[in-house]
Amino acid sequence: MPLSEQEQRALDEMERSLYQNDADFVSAVNPRKGKPNYRMMVIGVLVAVAGIIALLTGVIIQQPLVGVLGFIVMFVGVLLFVSPSRSSDADLDADAAPASSSNSTKRGASFMDTLNERWDRRQDGRG
Template structure:
């Protein structure tokens, strides 16, 4: 179900406010959202994690705690390799703050202030 025109405007205003007020968060999330997963490191990480689980189970079977701890460390390293995002080497550029388009106006008070003003107008019966 598509958004109504009012909901779409509210969503656009929230997005502009986010870009305007929290540029660091936007830069962090923008860089991650555009990055493709590195399947090679994912597969290698999963294989290393499975090897670590096998070593851990072997340590339990032969009743050698040191082998079990080593297996856990290998498993942990494999998971880290699998979930750590690849380094882009400067290829991915962080998106800067969004600029308002031609038909929009920029509030100096921010998104929450405009919501408060709308709420006050609605309570007074002016915005129906």
């Protein structure tokens, strides 16, 4: 069931407000900003391959400790490969977020008041 034009506008406005007011949510939804960190990806692949080699070596020589250590090294390599890049842009955004929070509180309150008024008008129109 498609949304009406008014509902779509309200949803877009709520989304914009959420992105402006909640820096933690934005960083959770969009952890990668800018270019991927290719150096960490290459290091992750190399570590994972070394872990696979150690794992297979442990299986071949029948030494469980070597196999377990190889698995751990392989797992760390995969984590390095898929981990989000940490750029200076993310640090700047985190530092800038508290400065704008006092401004956004006023906007957030008026936005919620507007939504509450719309809801009340809608309910009165039906009843």
